[in-house]
Amino acid sequence: xxxxxxxxxxxxxxxxxxxxxxxxxxxxxxxxxxxxxxxxxxxxxxxxxxxxxxxxxxxxxxxxxxxxxxxxxxxxxxxxxxxxxxxxxxxxxxxxxxxxxxxxxxxxxxxxxxxxxxxxxxxxxxxxxxxxxxxxxxxxxxxxxxxxxxxxxxxxxxxxxxxxxxxxxxxxxxxxxxxxxxxxxxxxxxxxxxxxxxxxxxxxxxxxxxxxxxxxxxxxxxxxxxxxxxxxxxxxxxxxxxxxxxxxxxxxxxxxxxxxxxxxxxxxxxxxxxxxxxxxxxxxxxxxxxxxxxxxxxxxxxxxxxxxxxxxxxxxxxxxxxxxxxxxxxxxxxxxxxxxxxxxxxxxxxxxxxxxxxxxxxxxxxxxxxxxxxxxxxxxxx
Ligand code: NZQ
Ligand code: ZN
Numbered sequence: 001x002x003x004x005x006x007x008x009x010x011x012x013x014x015x016x017x018x019x020x021x022x023x024x025x026x027x028x029x030x031x032x033x034x035x036x037x038x039x040x041x042x043x044x045x046x047x048x049x050x051x052x053x054x055x056x057x058x059x060x061x062x063x064x065x066x067x068x069x070x071x072x073x074x075x076x077x078x079x080x081x082x083x084x085x086x087x088x089x090x091x092x093x094x095x096x097x098x099x100x101x102x103x104x105x106x107x108x109x110x111x112x113x114x115x116x117x118x119x120x121x122x123x124x125x126x127x128x129x130x131x132x133x134x135x136x137x138x139x140x141x142x143x144x145x146x147x148x149x150x151x152x153x154x155x156x157x158x159x160x161x162x163x164x165x166x167x168x169x170x171x172x173x174x175x176x177x178x179x180x181x182x183x184x185x186x187x188x189x190x191x192x193x194x195x196x197x198x199x200x201x202x203x204x205x206x207x208x209x210x211x212x213x214x215x216x217x218x219x220x221x222x223x224x225x226x227x228x229x230x231x232x233x234x235x236x237x238x239x240x241x242x243x244x245x246x247x248x249x250x251x252x253x254x255x256x257x258x259x260x261x262x263x264x265x266x267x268x269x270x271x272x273x274x275x276x277x278x279x280x281x282x283x284x285x286x287x288x289x290x291x292x293x294x295x296x297x298x299x300x301x302x303x304x305x306x307x308x309x310x311x312x313x314x315x316x317x318x319x320x321x322x323x324x325x326x327x328x329x330x331x332x333x334x335x336x337x338x339x340x341x342x343x344x345x346x347x348x349x350x351x352x353x354x355x356x357x358x359x360x361x362x363x364x365x366x367x368x369x370x371x372x373x374x375x376x377x378x379x380x381x382x
Contacts, residue, residue, distance in 0.1 A: 001205045001254040008248055010144040011168040014241070016233070018170050019049040022090075023057060025132055025168040030088035032059035033081060035101045037093040038066065044178035046136055050092055060084060065093070068269055068276070069100030071116060071152035077104045078115070081129070090132045091166070094183070095140030095276075098133050099148035102164035105129040118159050119150055125161035133166040136175040138240040139187030139277065141194060141247025143169035149266070154354070156270040171244065173236035181227050185332040186277030188223035191243035192216060192328075193280040197259050198252040200288070200298050201365040205255050212251045213305045218242045220306070220328060227332065260363035261287050264374055267351045274341050281329040281336045286380035287369075288322050294368055338382050348378040 013021050026032060034050060041047040062077045080086070081104070091101035107115035109127035117123035135143045142148070146165045149158045176184075199212035219242055225235045245251070264287070265279030274282075292299060296314070303309040303321035312320070326336050338344055352375050355361065363369035369377070 004253040006249060006253045007162075008144055008165075008250070009162075010166050012144070012171060012244075013168065014171045015237070016172055016174050018172050019046070019134060019175075020053050022050070022053050022132065022134065022168070022170050023055075026054075026057060026088055026090070028057070030057065030130075031084075031086050032057055032088045032090050033077070033084075033086035034059055034061045034090045034092060035065060035077065035097055035104065036061070036063045036091075037097045038064065040178065041092050041136065044136070044175060046092060046134065046175050050090070050134060054090075059090070060086065065097045065100040067094075067096045068149075068151050068156065069096045069103070071103075071150055074100050074103050074107065074150065075115075078107045081108050086129075088130050088132070090134070092134040092136070094135070094137030095142045098135070098140070098142040098166070099150065101131055101133075102128075102142070102146075102148035103150050103159075105131050105164055106159075106161065116152060119152075119157040120155070122159075125159070125163050128161070128163040131164060131166045133169040134175070135169060135171050135240075135244075137179060137183055137187055138171075138176060138243035139183075139190040141191070141244055143171065144244055144248045147247075151270065154270045155358075156266045157358075158266075169244075171240050173233060173240045176236050176240060177231050179230075181230075181333070182275070184226050184230075185223075185334050186275050187243060188219055188226070188239065188332055189277040189281050189329055189334050191246040192219045192223075193261060193277075193284055194246040195219075195251065196284060197261060198255065198257050200295060200302060201256040201258050202294055202298065203256040203365065204298060204301075208251050208253065208255050209301070211245075215242050215246055215251070216306050219246075223328075223332060256365035258365045260369040260374075263355065263360050263363050263369075264351070264377060267354050268341075268343075271350055271354065272341065272343060272347070278334055278341070281326075281334045282338065282341070282381050283377060285322050285326040285329075285336055286377045288325075289380050290373060290377045291364070291368065292318055292322075294364075294366060336381075338378075345379070345382055348375060351378055
């Protein structure tokens with residue numbers, strides 16, 4: 001196991017009715033800006049619960065943070081905060097609202113000329129406004145991690161800083177009852193692939209591996225149930241907690257991490273607008289088929305421990321494990337091929353060129369995903 005430092009400072013309030021307790025997490029004299037997305041929180045009662053919880057605080061609101069949050073929208077919030085003097089952010093929504101709020105928190109405190117440098121030039125985040133989160137979509141893990149993914153033009157870039165980890169996160173599974181099936185499925189796939197990026201590498205360690213396999217098995221068992229019986233509280237609770245743990249950082253400590261599937265997936269979103277989770281369902285099966293030699297030992301472990309495959313040659317077991325994973329995504333009604341999104345071979349050049357332009361030419365835990373390998377992965381997903 002490699003050396004590591006790990007802290008997870010987010011105070012978690014988990015369970016039905018916990019939104020009511022959020023006021024106790026925010027200083028009484030804070031001037032709060034509540035951030036949200038396109039309005040789902042007005043339809044499912046979450047906005048009302050948050051407003052009631054903040055009855056004795058001073059707060060304003062900023063809505064309209066879109067899925068795959070955009071720099072221009074977020075900079076409007078930065079101006080608002082500078083003009084009105086807000087000093088605490090409360091993000092209410094899915095990963096996009098949380099990520100967007102992390103960028104706002106860092107951008108307000110950025111001393112350079114353009115906060116976009118935090119994403120495009122690795123400008124350090126030296127300070128950020130404090131953030132609290134009310135999560136309504138289990139998927140990204142953004143509620144306890146320091147990562148955010150922001151889009152400007154056709155650049156979809158990420159930054160990571162411990163300074164934007166939420167101070168607290170409310171995870172009430174009931175808030176997820178109103179999710180459309182498409183978003184439930186996206187979330188299951190996203191969480192599944194987060195585990196795979198940290199587990200399905202050419203390394204590993206027993207504690208991290210067993211935690212990861214537990215999360216994968218939970219997602220495989222609970223994901224379809226959330227679609228079949230949307231108001232099943234234990235199912236929603238287990239899914240929400242699995243998605244948080246999939247990218248809280250815990251399973252990735254001390255082991256190699258891959259993230260090439262995410263890098264290729266982000267190009268599919270940036271250029272063709274495909275939902276994040278869906279891009280991963282397209283890329284991961286193809287990635288594992290192309291990279292099966294590098295990842296052989298772990299693929300065999302995945303086949304046995306996650307899918308119960310013990311018979312047949314090494315190659316047959318690997319084929320079967322990847323096929324079962326792809327078919328799991330498809331049972332959630334998530335397309336796994338270019339054709340499912342009306343894309344074809346002619347679209348691959350754009351994607352590979354974008355990776356090259358950003359210098360993403362040695363991705364994966366071993367730097368083995370070169371532009372030629374990325375091309376092969378996209379071709380394997382046709
Ligand atoms: O905007 P509203 O009206 O709230 O509607 C949203 C949005 O349309 C809706 N929604 C959310 N909660 C709902 C709900 N609708 C009904 N009931 C609810 N309870 O769902 C739609 C999608 O929301 P979004 O936040 O975009 O989805 P998700 O949570 O999947 O976030 C995706 C974003 O996170 C980034 C992705 O790249 C993408 O931009 N990621 C962030 C990561 C991180 N911070 O660590 C890691 C991930 O790999 C990922 O890249
Ligand atoms: Zn993801």
